[in-house]
Structure formats: structure tokens, C-alpha cells
Amino acid sequence: MRKERPKNLDLSTVKFPITATASILHRVSGIIVFIALAIFLFILNCSLSSAQDFQLVQGYLDTFIVEFVFWGALTGLAYHAVFGVRHMIQDLGYWEEMDSAALSAKVGFAITAVLSILAGVLVW
Secondary structure, three states, rough: OOOOOOOOOOOOOOOOOOOHHHHHHHHHHHHHHHHHHHHHHHHHHHHHHHHHHHHHHHOOOOOHHHHHHHHHHHHHHHHHHHHHHHHHHHOOOOOHHHHHHHHHHHHHHHHHHHHHHHHHHHHO
């Protein structure tokens, strides 16, 4: 006997809890950090190959797009670190209830916002 279940195909109506959003963004920030690491290692390799390449890389580092990538990578790293600590605390058995988990996610977002602003000051 097959039961017909209602289907909601309009994904714009789905509302994730803040804890789910924090968890998904933690995974996304891990991917961002991984890709940024590859970019930074490539830039480091180019800058160490010769004096001319070092001057070329130094010139690229003053462009807005590269500064924006650096800021994004630092923000992603800050988010990943803050929420990684949050996940480790949850693994120890704390903040597992929905209310405390939601509060810790909000605090994590606030800390990440402050660190993102500080990264912007550092980069620009």
C-alpha cells in the first residue's frame, strides 16, 4: 500500500533553524579555506621563484580583487575556527539542547562578524 505524501517543491518556503544554517556554513567555510590555501600556496610559490616574480606578485597584492579574496579567506577561516570550537564543545556534551545550541550559533555569528571586520581593517 503506497501512501501519497505531500510534496513541497518550492525551496524558497523552507526555513532552516539557525543551527542547521550554522552547520551548513561551517562546511562551506571549510571548502573556502581549502581553496584559499591552494591559492595562497600558488602565490607563495610564484613569489619565491625569482626576484622579478616577487615584484610581480607584490604588484598584484595591491589590487582590490586580490585584497577581497584575502579578506574572504580570512573571514572563512575565522568562521571555520569559531564554529569548529563550537562543534567541539558540542561533542563534549554541552550546548546540545535546541535553545543553547541556537544561542551558541548566534554568539558564533557575532564573533565571526567582529573578526571579519578586524580582517577587513587588516587587509585594507
